[in-house]
Amino acid sequence: MTEPRVLVEIDGPIAYVTLNRPDKLNGIDLDTIDGLIAAAATVRADRDVRAVVLRGAGRSFSAGLDFGAAFADKKRVARYFVAGPRRLNRFQRVNQVWRELPVPVVAVVQGHCYGAGLQLVACADVRFTTPDATWAILEAKWGLVPDMAGTVPFSELLPADVLMRLAMTGESFSGTRAAELGLATEAVEDPLAAALSLVDQIVARSPDSVAATKQLVYGTRRGTARRAWRLERKLQAVMFKARNTSIARKAGAAKETPEFGPRTFG
The missing domain is CATH 3.90.226.10 (2-enoyl-CoA Hydratase; Chain A, domain 1)
Known part of the structure; x- marks a missing residue:
């Protein structure tokens, strides 16, 4: 075989x-x-x-x-x-x-x-x-x-x-x-x-913010500053609503290790 x-x-x-x-x-x-x-x-x-x-x-x-x-x-x-x-x-x-x-x-x-x-x-x-x-x-x-x-x-x-x-x-x-x-x-x-x-x-970070960061970096390598700023705002708006963001914030406030769920972005 x-x-x-x-x-x-x-x-x-x-x-x-x-x-x-x-x-x-x-x-x-x-x-x-x-x-x-x-x-x-x-x-x-x-x-x-x-x-x-x-x-x-x-x-x-x-x-x-x-x-x-x-x-x-x-x-x-x-x-x-x-x-x-x-x-x-x-x-x-x-x-x-x-x-x-x-x-x-x-x-x-x-x-x-x-x-x-x-x-x-x-x-x-x-x-x-x-x-x-x-x-x-x-x-x-x-x-x-x-x-x-x-x-x-x-x-x-x-x-x-x-x-x-x-x-x-x-x-x-x-x-x-x-x-x-x-x-x-x-x-x-x-x-x-x-x-x-x-x-x-x-892996210690939110899988959603990691995915969004990759998109942000590649999405802003070329093009205008205005386009980069739009993409920043768009992705951050999504991150504010993501469940894994809430998990990260609560764990950070409590000084605990976050236990993230599956990736929801991308």
Whole structure:
């Protein structure tokens, strides 16, 4: 029986989403794309999930798109590439879904983080990497451009000249350098432990305010100040009415640990 390309394990408030082709350095093929999109849908539907840990099985996060496997069915590739003028195609959707989830997504990187894998990591909300991991925006090696929704987070995380250098050359760089550039959040010897430490802090807060904060941050990265102010007011009005906000306020006043209910926002 073929192992699933993507594993989803829900352990209490944490969903572990794992790329599961370790023998191929978690190279991404079309079935992996389908598995990741399905995994995001599973997480979204479970309102008790408070955070996602996104990782790769084995010694690498992902060596990028597996061209041989992905392009074996050219008709399927063509279907995945087509998109309407205001819609994402499936190659873009597989990464954008993680930015759209109403829970934080924390990526754990080791080994290789190349091409499509790096674009997936960039679409996580927080990224912990081992110092010796190897990162590369590798599409230039194949005469291509990044086209899996990674350019939006790349442009948010990196100055234009740095992004152009990395995307035009496809040069590789370490996890330490990724953190120095701001592409990774932090380079640490045990990125999974760092991810879980952060998740513990997030889980201690209202799941509704966490979801609203994620929407607020991404919703105000671009556009006018007036638009940002409107979004602030809109989200805060919803938070005032949320049951978990009341739980947080009562627990804070009583100096007790809050016991939140399921997420109601997002």
